[in-house]
Amino acid sequence: MNQRAGSAPAIRRAVAADLPALQRVYRAASLSNADDAPILLRxxxxxxxxxxxxxxxxxxxxxxxxxxxxxxVGFATSGTGQDTGPELEDLFVDPDWRRRGTARHLVRQIANAACDSGHRRLWVTGNPHASAFYLAVGFVPVGPVSTALGTGLRMYLSLNPS
Known part of the structure; x- marks a missing residue:
């Protein structure tokens, strides 16, 4: 039985043996946007x-x-921004597993960890094609930023310490 839409996927820390699967998801997700694929292939x-x-x-x-x-079927990597605090560095979901809540649950786990560490915001520089997702999970746009692949969108998620 596959994960149902909206149900929480099992999430765990990645181990070295996961690298080939992460690389597969990364490549498939990266190339799934027809507008980005030509640039990435070059x-x-x-x-x-x-x-x-x-x-x-x-x-x-x-x-x-x-x-x-x-x-x-998906993964996320957190990091520390230079001046801003915690960053969502990677967020990729296998195209066949999208729209089932996987990315939302990964963001929630990263955000909870940042909040538990006393941070008030989680930052991301997102692909403009993913902006609707980031807005839907509560990120607030700050503005466009230049990236190695073009223009990205700088955003933050307010964290509510409990």
Whole structure:
């Protein structure tokens, strides 16, 4: 049985053995937007996920479920922004697993950890094609920013300390 829409996927910290699955999800998700694919294919170095956050526990994976089904269907990596605080560095979901709440649950886990650490905001520089998702989960746009692949959208999520 597959994860139902809206149900929480199993989420755990990534381990080194997950890297090939993360690379598969990263590539498939990156190329799934027809507007981005030509640019990425001309710059293949941007299609390589190195997994820098795995060893230090910053990457979370979402699993297909049910328990025992360890197929990675999405992942998120957190980091520390230079001046702003915690960053959502990566958020990728296998295109076949989108619209089931996977990305929303990954963001929630990253946001909860940032809040538990005393932070008031979670930052992201998002692809403009993902702006509707980020707005739907509560991110507030700050403005456009230049990235290596073009213009991104700088946004933050207010965290409510409990």
């Amino acid at each position: 710059r293949p170095e941007f299609l390589v996920f190195t997994g820098d956050g795995i060893a230090d526990g910053r990457t979370l994976v979402a699993l297909a479920g049910p328990p025992g089904d360890d197929r990675v």
